[in-house]
Amino acid sequence: MAVDVEPLGLIFDFVRPDFSSPTMGTSCTMMTDTPNEKIRHAIAWQLNRLGVHHVDSLHETLLIRHGLFCGRKFECEGYQVVWFLEEDEIKFFSPVGDLLKACSAGDCLQNYENAPADRRAA
Numbered sequence: 001m002a003v004d005v006e007p008l009g010l011i012f013d014f015v016r017p018d019f020s021s022p023t024m025g026t027s028c029t030m031m032t033d034t035p036n037e038k039i040r041h042a043i044a045w046q047l048n049r050l051g052v053h054h055v056d057s058l059h060e061t062l063l064i065r066h067g068l069f070c071g072r073k074f075e076c077e078g079y080q081v082v083w084f085l086e087e088d089e090i091k092f093f094s095p096v097g098d099l100l101k102a103c104s105a106g107d108c109l110q111n112y113e114n115a116p117a118d119r120r121a122a
Helices: 026-033 035-049 105-114
Strands: 009-015 059-065 068-076 079-084 089-093 099-104
Touching (some): 035 068, 035 079
Antiparallel strands (some): 079 089
């Protein structure tokens, strides 16, 4: 019996803006406190712990399934991270596609926030 699976579609690609840039203005400072930005920081921190050296070049893609937003994909130095919103799961993959880690978004964020500040600097 064949299973019909619709692949995830990609709708929007972007590179995370540099919020530390002086040209961004002070009004953009609030954006770094959004839940999405906190997850981005936590994912970058975890990637750094897995051996990625240049997490500042994290590339992000929004994922769409059946016309609805379903998650985000992050790429950096060949590593891929997929955050499935409905399942509240984040999966970290090596450059060759091996699953390195799977955790809930809450656990990922909690691990990042519980780390000493000097260990959080990526």
